[in-house]
Amino acid sequence: MDQTNGTDVTLHLYTIEKPRWNQVNNNHIDSISGQIVEGGWVFVEGKRRGFLNCKRLENIVYGYYAQEGEIHIEQYDENQQLQSDQENSFERILFLLFLVEGMVVVQSTRISKYIDLSGPALRKGLFDALEVVFKRAGLVFRGRAVFERYKHEYTREQLIVIFESHSINRILVRDLQNSSVPRDLKLFNPNFDADEFLKSIIAGDLHLSDQIDWSGQDIQKTKIARGILHAGNPQIIEGLDEYGELREWEISTPETLSLEVNTNNVHFPEEDIQKILAFFRRKLGLFTERLAMLKHQQDEADDLPLFGQSPK
Numbered sequence: 001m002d003q004t005n006g007t008d009v010t011l012h013l014y015t016i017e018k019p020r021w022n023q024v025n026n027n028h029i030d031s032i033s034g035q036i037v038e039g040g041w042v043f044v045e046g047k048r049r050g051f052l053n054c055k056r057l058e059n060i061v062y063g064y065y066a067q068e069g070e071i072h073i074e075q076y077d078e079n080q081q082l083q084s085d086q087e088n089s090f091e092r093i094l095f096l097l098f099l100v101e102g103m104v105v106v107q108s109t110r111i112s113k114y115i116d117l118s119g120p121a122l123r124k125g126l127f128d129a130l131e132v133v134f135k136r137a138g139l140v141f142r143g144r145a146v147f148e149r150y151k152h153e154y155t156r157e158q159l160i161v162i163f164e165s166h167s168i169n170r171i172l173v174r175d176l177q178n179s180s181v182p183r184d185l186k187l188f189n190p191n192f193d194a195d196e197f198l199k200s201i202i203a204g205d206l207h208l209s210d211q212i213d214w215s216g217q218d219i220q221k222t223k224i225a226r227g228i229l230h231a232g233n234p235q236i237i238e239g240l241d242e243y244g245e246l247r248e249w250e251i252s253t254p255e256t257l258s259l260e261v262n263t264n265n266v267h268f269p270e271e272d273i274q275k276i277l278a279f280f281r282r283k284l285g286l287f288t289e290r291l292a293m294l295k296h297q298q299d300e301a302d303d304l305p306l307f308g309q310s311p312k
Contacts, residue, residue: 007264009094010108011257011276018146019139021102029099031137033061036097042129047116049125052092053267059099062273065126066092069117086115093122094263096276097130104130104147105276107263153252159234162249168220168239170213173232177210179203181227188223202227246282257283 039051047068054063073085091114094107106126109119131145154162163171181187181199188194202224212228219225220239234251241247259279261272 007260007262008258009261009263011259012106012108013150013257013280014104014106014147015150016102016104016145017148018143019134019141023139024099024102028137028139029059032097032133033099035133035136036061036063039063044125047088048090049129051129055267057270057273060096060273060277061099062094062096062268064092064268065095065122065129066090067117067122067125069111069114071113072115089114091117091122093119093126094261094268095126096273103150105280151252154249156233156251159237159249159251160229163220163226163229163234163237166220166237166239166241167218168237169217170215170236170238171219171225171229171234172211172213172236173228173234174211176206176212176228176232179206179231181231185227185230187227198223199227202231206231248283250283 033056036051036054037056039054041048041050047070049067050065052064052066054061068088068090070086071089073087075085091109091111093109096105098104106123109122111117111119111122127145127147130147134141134145180203183199185199186195187198206228212232214225214228216222216225236251237249239247257279259276261275262269
């Protein structure tokens with residue numbers, strides 16, 4: 001019977017840089033998902049490894065990757081003599097492959113009891129297995145598949161634009177001490193006297209705190225919040241994106257994301273998949289930046305001249 005207790009699981013997000021994901025079509029996607037869902041063991045250096053209890057949910061394939069390793073055992077015999085032995089066992093990690101975006105969420109885990117297996121080795125085994133799947137699906141690329149940790153950074157100016165153009169309910173701003181509201185920022189336009197008066201009040205209070213975490217409704221409309229944001233360095237902005245979904249914009253995407261899900265079940269629960277999706281939708285806008293980049297890559301490829309033709 002499946003266990004139902006959730007535990008905090010650390011998740012890392014990777015982008016697939018090779019093969020180039022803008023070349024992937026629906027036939028590739030169906031082949032990739034079909035191979036993973038079918039699963040089955042392969043032997044590598046005498047040990048079994050493969051995809052385990054995987055499913056497809058729309059354009060996501062998720063489940064476990066499992067790998068066999070050797071455990072060193074020490075125990076006392078009936079004569080109280082210490083005996084050493086080895087036996088094989090399996091470890092597994094959770095993964096989610098986003099078939100349209102070309103991204104992989106991978107569980108990070110620590111393994112200490114194995115002679116020949118560790119958390120990084122298990123992750124490498126997953127990536128090696130995915131590389132085989134990609135090639136069997138007909139994706140053409142030289143060398144090894146490349147997976148890179150996802151990282152997206154916003155500039156201060158970009159976060160200010162986001163603040164000014166969305167419905168915002170929270171800001172976290174740092175580096176406020178000894179700062180001032182920019183002179184060219186209009187708070188009471190065209191009432192310049194009121195502008196200067198409020199800016200002087202804000203500047204007078206900024207020396208009291210180096211960081212302000214402000215929550216509310218439509219705070220992009222409040223003059224004090226606008227002044228504070230423009231005076232310091234915004235770190236987090238929370239509000240509604242262009243689709244009306246709750247979203248967090250951080251100056252730098254966190255490298256480690258922790259979430260309580262149930263990885264004890266034989267089959268990973270679909271409700272926990274929805275929890276992960278909601279989490280990434282909030283943190284990363286459902287990968288909108290990645291999709292925009294893929295479209296840009298495809299547009300650039302479409303603009304290239306055909307073989308034997310001159311550029312226009």
